[in-house]
Amino acid sequence: MSLEGAFREQATHNRALGSPFTARVLRIAAERAVPGNPVMDRMLAWEGDIGPHGASLPLRFLSGLQALVLTGACRELVAAYPPNPAPDDATLGAAIDAALADHADTLMRWIDSPPQTNEVRRASVMIAAGQWLADRFGLPLVLSELGAAAGLNLMWDKFCLALACGTFGPKRSTVWLDPDWRGPCPPAAEIEVIDRRGVDLNPMDPHDPDDALRLVSFLWADQPQRIDRTRAAIDLAEAVVDRGDAAAWLEARLAEPHPGALHLVTHTVAWQYFPKATRTRCLAALEAAGARATRKAPLARLSMEADGSGKAGAAISLTVWPGGRTFSLGRVDFHGRWVDWTPP
Structure with missing residues (x-):
């Protein structure tokens, strides 16, 4: 499965699980699953099953974004995330771009480990x-x-x-x-x-x-x-x-x-x-x-x-x-x- 495909499949699951906002985030991230950014480069080089039934890389990336929001570290993401009104795709995409550009180290740390939600x-x-x-x-x-x-x-x-x-x-x-x-x-x-x-x-x-x-x-x-x-x-x-x-x-x-x-x-x-x-x-x-x-x-x-x-x-x-x-x-x-x- 390609990285873009993994993001899009996870987006489908998130929507079905009652999370339309994170489904949008994953869909927009899928459009950015190309070489040129260290975070995307690392995920593109990942071996094995990267999708929802394997390493779940999209969920790892999504959790890194959420961490940047919870800590207030990425002001662009904070402004684009709930409880604020949902922005258009262009604004949300720009916020994800800012996270990739300015907070790669944090996102890399979150990608290190599989999801541990303790749901x-x-x-x-x-x-x-x-x-x-x-x-x-x-x-x-x-x-x-x-x-x-x-x-x-x-x-x-x-x-x-x-x-x-x-x-x-x-x-x-x-x-x-x-x-x-x-x-x-x-x-x-x-x-x-x-x-x-x-x-x-x-x-x-x-x-x-x-x-x-x-x-x-x-x-x-x-x-x-x-x-x-x-x-x-x-x-x-x-x-x-x-x-x-x-x-x-x-x-x-x-x-x-x-x-x-x-x-x-x-x-x-x-x-x-x-x-x-x-x-x-x-x-x-x-x-x-x-x-x-x-x-x-x-x-x-x-x-x-x-x-x-x-x-x-x-x-x-x-x-x-x-x-x-x-x-x-x-x-x-x-x-x-x-x-x-x-x-x-």
Whole structure:
């Protein structure tokens, strides 16, 4: 895929995900995907899949622009971005040109790392799956997340899922999730998390100003509710995220004994970023640990990932050991705006 094509494809996705402004930014940036600027030159030389299902270079570039707006570093972009009235394409293009010319170093830094949004609304799926598992097994939970970024979604038991059929989680929580929910209500069950930990190649400390900026920069400028919700989740964050390879970390994590608890391993829109060797080792580690699982110390893997089916959103899959049975729990919008919940 060409760089221009990657920008245009991402623009289509952003529009479908309710962000017409960033879709315009990406479309205008696509017109600038030519040699002659160090930022564009670097992206043009990038090897491998650069599109939405690979390195996601357009989203990395978009987050760099957002960082320049949030810090006020590029006055041209600040004037062209929400909450200011949307300018015409020529003015917005000139603002992007100013960012490319005057802030290449910042944009280069943001291109270094894949998106780490910690999209908080995805936690709706974790809450529902947690309720299902707690109802089925009646055990406290140990949580492990692969590609956890800043660990915001490791705190899902501190969020409140508000559905027409009821609420789940603490009602006094400052993080409320109210997706368009289609399907049965999750079962009501007591959730007790006794341990939570994550891993990421480049973990982020949500209480560090620079990392908090990076987290918020991956959110889209015309969706202020996402930014507000993420900042509220940052205030609740207290999970540890280790720096390391997901496979080696998971092997060690699964070797830790947790008698009398269910160990839930999760990953949401992260699997695509893992090298093939890492994915293979993770699957082998899960199978080996699953073979040791018992009814009093079960294991589960919750996956929310693109599946290439052509259907909207990400597939929700849950595998439970002992037994290794995999359940399809439905589909979810990549930003958690809606959930089609189809539990067994």
